[in-house]
Each structure stands twice: as C-alpha cells, then as structure tokens.
Amino acid sequence: KYKIYIREVLAESVKRYEQRDLQQIWGKEGIEKFICAVQQENSFRNYQKKEDCCYSFYVNCGQDFIVHPCKYDTAQQRSKLMYQLQEKFADAIQKKSYSTEIQNEKLLLLDADGKPFAFQTNNATQNTVDVFSLINIVENIYNSENEITEKESQLFLTDKAGKVILQSFEKGYKMVDWREKLNLFACYFLISKKTDAKTNRDKYCIEIKLPGFGNCNEGENDIVPCNCSDKPIETESVCDVAWKSSCCYDLKELSNLWRTYLQLQKLLLSKQSYRPVFDCECNSFGIAFHFNNSLRSANDVAIKTGEIVAYNPQCYSLPNMVCDAVERTRKLVNAEGLHLVEHILLRPKNEADCKCRTDNNCGERNCGYEWKFPDDDPCNIQTPNCFYPGTDPFSFIATVALPAWPKRFITAEGRIIIENIIYRTAPAHVLLRILWLTPHDFCRFESKYKKWHAMLAQQTNCIGNFDTCEMLDYVFKQSFTCLDACTDCLPCKDDVASQTSCFENDITEKGVHLFHLQNYLLLFP
Numbered sequence: 001k002y003k004i005y006i007r008e009v010l011a012e013s014v015k016r017y018e019q020r021d022l023q024q025i026w027g028k029e030g031i032e033k034f035i036c037a038v039q040q041e042n043s044f045r046n047y048q049k050k051e052d053c054c055y056s057f058y059v060n061c062g063q064d065f066i067v068h069p070c071k072y073d074t075a076q077q078r079s080k081l082m083y084q085l086q087e088k089f090a091d092a093i094q095k096k097s098y099s100t101e102i103q104n105e106k107l108l109l110l111d112a113d114g115k116p117f118a119f120q121t122n123n124a125t126q127n128t129v130d131v132f133s134l135i136n137i138v139e140n141i142y143n144s145e146n147e148i149t150e151k152e153s154q155l156f157l158t159d160k161a162g163k164v165i166l167q168s169f170e171k172g173y174k175m176v177d178w179r180e181k182l183n184l185f186a187c188y189f190l191i192s193k194k195t196d197a198k199t200n201r202d203k204y205c206i207e208i209k210l211p212g213f214g215n216c217n218e219g220e221n222d223i224v225p226c227n228c229s230d231k232p233i234e235t236e237s238v239c240d241v242a243w244k245s246s247c248c249y250d251l252k253e254l255s256n257l258w259r260t261y262l263q264l265q266k267l268l269l270s271k272q273s274y275r276p277v278f279d280c281e282c283n284s285f286g287i288a289f290h291f292n293n294s295l296r297s298a299n300d301v302a303i304k305t306g307e308i309v310a311y312n313p314q315c316y317s318l319p320n321m322v323c324d325a326v327e328r329t330r331k332l333v334n335a336e337g338l339h340l341v342e343h344i345l346l347r348p349k350n351e352a353d354c355k356c357r358t359d360n361n362c363g364e365r366n367c368g369y370e371w372k373f374p375d376d377d378p379c380n381i382q383t384p385n386c387f388y389p390g391t392d393p394f395s396f397i398a399t400v401a402l403p404a405w406p407k408r409f410i411t412a413e414g415r416i417i418i419e420n421i422i423y424r425t426a427p428a429h430v431l432l433r434i435l436w437l438t439p440h441d442f443c444r445f446e447s448k449y450k451k452w453h454a455m456l457a458q459q460t461n462c463i464g465n466f467d468t469c470e471m472l473d474y475v476f477k478q479s480f481t482c483l484d485a486c487t488d489c490l491p492c493k494d495d496v497a498s499q500t501s502c503f504e505n506d507i508t509e510k511g512v513h514l515f516h517l518q519n520y521l522l523l524f525p
Contacts, residue, residue, distance in 0.1 A: 010329045011059060011310040026440035028488070035405050035439070036486035037061040037309050038333045043489065044326050045288055046319070047277045054315035055322045061489040063246035064289045064306035065264065066206060070239035071284040075276070078285035082274055085242060085287065088210040089268050098188035100129050107133070108169065109185055116169040117181045118157075131191065131258040135204075139193075140165045141186040148175055157182065187216035190261060194248060203248035206261055213242035243268070243289065246306075247492035267291065280323035334406040338422075339449050341399040341475065345456065346468055354379035356393075356469030397431045399475050401445050404436040404483040433475070438483045448474060 013034065017025050024030055037043045037059050046057045068085070072078040092098075096114035100107060107129070108116040120137065140146055145160050155168040155178050168178055192207045209216055249257050267273045268289075275290035291306060312329075316322050348354050400422055408414045419434055426432050437445060448471050455466040 008325075008328075009313055010325055010332070012313050013310050014308050022440075026438070026443075028484070031439050032405070032483070033061060033488055034059065034309050035333055037489040038330060039407050039410070039486060040489050040491070042491075044329075045275065045277050046280060046322050046326065047275050047288070048319075049315075052315065054317070055319050056312045056314060056316060057322055057326055058308050058311040061307045061309045063491045064291065065245060065260065066208070066243040066289050067246050068239070068243055068287040068289070069241055071279065071282070071286050073284065075278070075285050078276060078287065081238060082276060082287045085210070085213060086271060086274055088212060089208075089242065092210055093265070093269060098185050100134065102129065109137075109166070109182075111181050112184070117173070117178070118166045118185075119169055120166055131254060134189065135191055135193070135254075137166065138186045138189045138191075141182045148179055150175065184216055188214065191254075191258070196248075202251065204251065204254050204257060205248040206243070206245035206257065207241050208243040210242045213239045215240050264291070278319055280319075280326065334408075336403070336406050336408065339401040339445070341401070341449070341452075341471075343394045343397045343399065346452075346472060347394050348378050348468065350378050353468040356472050393472055393476060396429055397433070398426070399433045399435060401435045401437055401442065401449075403442050404438055409436070410483070410486070435475075435480060436483070438481055441478075441480050445474065 011034070013030070015030075017030070026032070040062070042063065043060050044057050045060060046055070048055050072081065095112070096110050097112050099110050099114070101110065101116075102108070103116075106119040106121055109118040109120075111117045120133075140157065140159070143159075146157055146165065147160075149156050149158055153171040155173050155175060156164050157166040158164055166182070188209050190206055190208060192205050194203050194205060195201070196203050245257070273290055275288040276285070277288045278285050289306075291308075312322075312325060314325065316325065348356075402418065403409060404415075409418065415436060422434060423432060435445075448466075451464060451466040452471060
C-alpha cells in the first residue's frame, strides 16, 4: 500500500549548501541560526510581493540596520508615504541637503539646497569628512553657551573663550537667518547621541530626517502623530524620523556606523530596498528596509545586522493566511516533547546483539545480586552474571531524550524545571539519564529510535535493520555538544545575555554536571 503526503514548506534557507557541508547545515550558520532567528521578537517580515501580488514572509536574523519607526492604519496610506519617502530621500541626496563637503581645505556646511552657508578651516586637511569633527560641530551648535558674533559683516559661532568654531560662508547674512540654518543643519544631521540609562555611557544612533519625515521646524505645519486616523493626510510632516538605526553604538564603533551608512546610502535610492510590510497583531502597515544577502555581499557592510536567513516560498492570497503560516512556523520550531528509552527493552534478541553485552560474570568478586540466564537466552551464556550499577546497561536504567532548542527548554532555568518534573514522576529504583540534544544530535537519535520501535513492532520492511549495539553506543558513548545560548539574532548588542554553561548548576568544586557525575560514578563510558 502507498500513502500520499502533502507537506507545506513554510521556510526555505536563503543560503544553499553542498551535501558534504553537514556540520555547517546543522550548526550555528544553518539550522541553529534559523531557530535563533525565529525565537526573537519581530523576526518575521510579512509582505506582499510586487510581481504577483501574493502574500508571503521572510525571516530576519536580528533587526534591520535601519527601520522606519512609524506604522499606518491603511495600506493605501502606507503605500503613498512609501513613495514619498523614496522621492524625498532621492531629492535630498541629489541636492546634497544638509550635507558637507571639503573645498580649498575648508569643511563646508550645506543648506537645504546644497549651498554652502558656513565653514570650518581646521580639521579639513584631508579629502574625507571626519565624523567625530561633525559631531563636535553639532554639539557646539546646540551649546547654549556659544554665541554668534559679527565682525565686518561676517558671522562667527564662537565659544565662551572667544574661539571661532564656524563662520559664515558669505558676508551679509542676517544673524537670525544664519542661526536658523545652523539649527536646521544640526537637526538634520544623521548621527544623534543618547545616554544609556543602564550604563550612563553615550551611545550614537543614525536618524535620517527628511522634509515631512522629521521634527525640524522649517515653517511647516504641526507634526501629525503616526497611525492616527484613516483621514487623508493634509499636513506635510507625518513621522518624526524617516529612518533610524535599530541599535545605538559605542564611540569606538562610530566610524563603522558612519561607514555602513555611506555604503547603504545608495541602496536607499533604489526602489527595490523599500518593502511594504504589515503586522499581524495590530493589523497595521509599515515600511521595511529590504537588504537581501546578494546586496549585502556586494556591499561589504561594516556592521552586520538584519540578515535574511529564510523565506517562505508559498503564495498566499490573503494576509491572514500569512499570519497563520507564521504561527505554524513558530509552533513547529518550538514544538516540545521527549523520547523515552527503557533499556530493559534493549536486551539481546538474537546472537548478533550479544556482542554488546558486558561480561559481568561473578568470578571471585562478592556479588550482591546474581542473575542466572534462562535457557532460552540468545547469548547462551553459562556463567551467572552479577548486577553492578553502571556496568549493566539494561537493568534499572532509562534514557530520556529532549530537544534543547524550544523556547521553554533553551534556558538553564527551563531545563531544571523539566528535569525536576521528570525525576518526580519516574520510579525511585530507575536511574534516569536526561539528554538535551541539539537539532543534529536529536535527528540522529530519532533515526535510531524509529528503527527500534519498528523492530519492536516487527515492521522492518522500509526502514532498514536496527542495531542494538549501535543504539547503546550512541546513548552511552556519544559525546553530545551543548546548544549555546542564542546571541546572533538579538536586536542589539546590549540585549545579549551573558552565556552560561548548560551545566551551570554545578554540584562539585570542579563543576561536574549531574549527567557527567552519573557516568563517572556508575562507570559508564
């Protein structure tokens, strides 16, 4: 008899692997990375494909490098503003609005039309703009102790000691107008400095403001909050920030932050980088920066974040179908369960199984419990056998295999809770060996476990032969690796939890875990 199964492919890796790269497929750059991404908040991007209007999703490892922070009530409102966002960014780049350039050994500050209005003569000896100098200029513009002075129709921004920080590019500026230009330059500057409340250290973030997408006052109407109503947008400004970096960085990473933005700037000019997305929980609509892996490799970005690790290959006709598919993906990744191996059922069933039976004949030892083999024993051993805990792999022992990656199992605290429940429900005279297995180890275990169950049920047609000794060697002699804590796909570096060993509840001074202590005391290999 034949059966037909229809399986829905919910996620497919972006990266392709050679068949021989099993360690990479199952390891930290493959399946473990996908699991890490799925278990983080906001890792799924639900979107509508432009080419066929289908709905689908992809999975990000970590936040996008830059995000559009506002949400909108309708898809129409979102789409209209997405095109405005593209046009205004392209217009700002073309005009060089509120940017800088070096000319004749002067660092020039440009206004909204890309015309110079102020300059600084120091720190401009090179052909590249120093981001640290720019931040210093912006801080001096905001510093209330600094003042604007006039001399021979030339305006100067000076500190309280009278040192010149900036001076007007041309003569004849009105003091009020020049001050407004300075304030607008500082407001539209890409780097903002914030103080971390936890560490009290300065952090630097990217904030891209554009006309209509920023709170810089250029005589525009009052700003309308994001996601306020379905009414047509009458005012110009609809969002406080056009784009901002999802993370903020320390001073030592500032150069990389600036270099990454310069590398990605041209991508924001491409319509392919703008992805209309929607949210399942709030039924809101947003705009995502779509930075696929081909663009990532072509633009060697200094800061790695927001990597797309998998995509959904299906074509859903409705948005709620995508939301259901996302939920199915999360549930399957975090599916819980266990496998129980009662070792007494692994006793030799035929002569081939006798090679893995440990020889524990009594000899001259004082045997506390002597076991005489029955006449129908397939191994046909004549001498009695002594039971010594640890040397008999069949009696009064069981193995419990659990997946180490579900969200409730991946933490040390969650595992302790599960282990305590299992120990309380097990018979007191049965020793339990609890194994927390990585995806690869669990897959190999299940392969042998399925063959064993089929052998017990006498179903050996399609699955191959079961080897008892191979199963015992895998349970007792296999060196299992611990699944490391997920740190690759956390939103920001500050959210990375300190890694702790899965053997953190040490019970000896040497930090020997209970599992290894069992092997040591009971003479298991």
